[in-house]
Amino acid sequence: MAKLHFSLVAPERQLFSGDVDQVDAPGAEGDFGVLAGHAPFMTTLREGIVTITDGTTRRAFSIQGGFADVTGDGLTILAEQAVEAEVSAVH
């Protein structure tokens, strides 16, 4: 399966950058998932959890608002504040 290039950046540093299978994020108008080859799309984010799925591994980040930008090159999330969260706490 094609991989999605994903980067999660906070104002003070970059938290994640790499190729993954899927990213789920809390959009302002509802949660959404992004796979490779998603149509260009931009949205604001509300407070919530961003989940990154790559194969069998999962990582979760708790964010407080921000923007998601999906282009042909992949997905970029500009989070206002982000910290890595426990995956088990999410699922």
Place this chain on the structure above:
Amino acid sequence: MASLKEMRNRIASVKATQKITKAMQMVAAAKLRRAQEAAEQARPYAQRMAAVIANLAAGVTGDAAPRLLAGTGRDHNHLVIVATADRGLAGGFNTQIVRAAREKIAALIAEGKDVRIICVGKKGRDQLKRQYGDRFVETFDLSANRVMTLGAAQPIADLVLAEYETGKVDVVTLIYSRFKSVIAQIPTAKQLIPAMVEEGAAVTDLGGANYEYEPSEEAILETLLPRNITIQILSALFENNAGFYAAQMSAMDNATRNAGEMINKYTLEYNRSRQAMITKELIEIISGAEAI
């Protein structure tokens, strides 16, 4: 001429000073590395932000454009943010920023504009207070922050936005020192409002596909632009911080070298007069012996 004891004291005191400047230089070097790292880590966010705004701004024009992007349509009330460091002993670092700020402010006043000032950093405030103290809106003291965080930039951005929203200012300019390299920091004036779309930021090629916006293009821009102000201020603070330590490091390096030169000079002088004294005493003894 100074007595031998006085000269010994003087050499000891210069040596003590040299130790201090040497220590300061090393501390600045360590802090510079950290500040540089922080500035570099903050860069991806600022770059993405600029790219996204450039993308959006290309699509939004005319009346629909948010005021932060289009401006108020006037150019009379200027707000100048002068960002300096809180501490000195960094050569001409603060003075250079203040000089750039003075030139800018004087030029605006000469054009008949109304200029008000926000000072970030103690040194800039101290240097501008006498001349432009009555134009100060607010001063920020960041000396409590050991590392720059978003929390330091937020109140400044909030104030700027509040001033803008209430129509008290039309144009906002930020003056800070751009960290070009360890030996070059360039005082720079950057216009924050109306937002300048960076020319370098490439518009993403979507390969013919259309962007979809949630909720809408304008709504996104409206939340993004104020955010961008904060980020711009934050990155200026980061650059300032790195520049400050770089300037301090080279200033202290110079001071250490000068102290070394001074020690050499005094030591030479000290040895000369010591030898001269010994020679004089010998002559006295010999001529005394000859007289007998």
